[in-house]
């Protein structure tokens with residue numbers, strides 16, 4: 233059997249995804265999801281976020297297990313570095329979302345992936361968060377993502393794959409577009 | 419009053435249908451709120467020229483016969499062409515008759531108008547795809563003191579106050595208006611979401627020569643991958659000029675227009691633009707080059723390579739490489755007007771039948787309206803084939819739909 237005869241398997245069930253797209257277009261209420269996270273302060277800048285469940289498809293769901301994420305600031309910020317910084321977790325979220333998208337789109341387009349690595353950099357002028365310069369924003373001034381992809385596809389097809397994964401990515405949308413955020417005190 | 423078929427709207431699509439019904443001796447009227455070609459007389463900006471070349475302006479039994487087949491018609495010329503057509507086919511048009519309600523009578527329809535009701539067995543909706551400007555909700559957040567315009571009301575740059583202009587949307591309409599407003603001395607910022615980039619000419623031929631000859635305009639509604647998406651695609655970045663020049667984000671940037679991403683929000687007078695501009699440009703570049711590759715394949719298989727120039731590819735959009743502006747304080751930036759060139763939608767508010775999907779779009783299969791026997795829609799985007807969006811689509815669409823309509827009438831007579 234030659235390479236091209238092997239069915240493409242990136243481990244993504246595109247039939248199920250396409251089925252869901254069809255079904256949810258007919259039942260838009262079920263498409264309304266709410267994602268949740270809780271975060272407890274530990275000490276200093278160290279906190280632990282817990283992710284247990286979410287709602288969607290008209291019901292509540294539990295993850296198979298509870299996931300936790302440690303966050304902290306590094307020692308050069310006079311912290312203990314007990315976790316990634318929150319902004320690094322944002323980069324990880326963006327990377328995971330785009331990578332999942334690459335796999336899903338590749339599956340749909342019949343592209344077999346052999347390896348995918350995303351390398352991210354986010355630039356930040358910390359005078360913003362330090363409140364030292366009102367003209368500097370707190371967040372990233374720029375994010376760069378580099379994908380190294382080994383797959384049975386032409387460079388153009390790989391570029392199209394990565395472009396499509398951005399187009400369909402939730403986190404890419406979250407970081408590139410404004411979102412209304414409300415914060416209240418219980 | 420009674421007739422067999424009521425056609426609503428005397429644009430090119432309604433008149434083509436009228437001619438088909440006349441050929442089949444089916445009794446009908448064409449109800450028109452204004453006069454023939456009303457939208458070309460009253461709803462287009464002054465400088466508009468068709469994207470499609472004159473040789474492609476054809477209706478059943480009539481083709482462009484003027485001196486400039488490769489030129490692009492003005493709205494006035496299109497109105498004259500359609501007007502001549504109405505006379506040539508002796509269309510039974512009732513001008514100045516606005517349809518106010520269409521309801522079911524069980525085995526047919528009642529069409530209420532401001533000049534009295536009609537009863538009929540079948541209805542052809544030919545009232546146009548572009549009656550209203552589709553303006554995003556964010557338009558409501560434009561701060562006081564800044565005027566909001568749409569392409570349906572805009573005529574020329576003098577309609578706008580002196581000062582900066584934010585043009586939202588980079589389809590054919592958006593890029594053309596951004597350019598002419600900028601030329602009038604008003605600094606323009608152009609907000610760009612998903613867009614379709616196309617060269618005006620390719621290998622020496624108009625891009626519509628290619629899509630026409632290579633069969634792309636004939637792709638049928640039941641052949642395209644995702645019909646909902648295909649029907650909502652923005653119009654390509656093209657302009658009809660004597661020089662047949664291309665227009666794209668780089669040519670606009672070179673004229674001094676500021677290119678920004680999709681308008682994501684507007685709060686307290688500050689507009690926020692998406693940081694995804696680079697990717698929307700990349701998607702458009704890749705898509706344009708895929709089309710060109712497909713056209714090259716066609717040229718080779720059709721044995722036409724010798725008569726055409728060498729294959730080329732679009733250069734990547736250069737503005738994609740720059741860090742785009744992400745926010746703009748409209749007042750501080752001197753913006754005096756915002757023009758929403760964000761598309762059009764039909765006004766079917768008079769259609770009192772359960773024929774709409776949950777987003778308010780009429781549900782039809784190739785122009786045959788679902789759940790409304792004897793009701794048809796023509797002149798919308800990709801009704802039966804890609805060509806349906808253009809004047810030249812009315813020929814094949816009306817032929818097929820008149821056939822289906824005739825079958826419906828025959829079946830009804832037997833029932």
Ligand SMILES: Cc1cc2nc3c(=O)[nH]c(=O)nc-3n(C[C@H](O)[C@H](O)[C@H](O)COP(=O)(O)OP(=O)(O)OC[C@H]3O[C@@H](n4cnc5c(N)ncnc54)[C@H](O)[C@@H]3O)c2cc1C
Pocket residue numbers: 426427428429430431432449450451452453454455456457458467468469470515516517518544545546547548549591762768796797798806807808809810
């Ligand atoms: C900006 C712009 C650029 C375009 N460029 C091109 C191009 O380059 N090439 C091309 O081929 N086509 C072009 N089109 C035209 C496009 O083909 C037509 O808009 C579309 O196909 C619809 O044509 P129509 O005859 O169905 O509608 P229209 O020409 O809009 O005619 C509809 C008629 O129905 C009447 N009407 C509406 N509501 C009622 C009512 N309630 N009662 C009675 N009468 C009513 C209207 O007054 C109008 O006369 C362009 C359109 C626009 C808006």
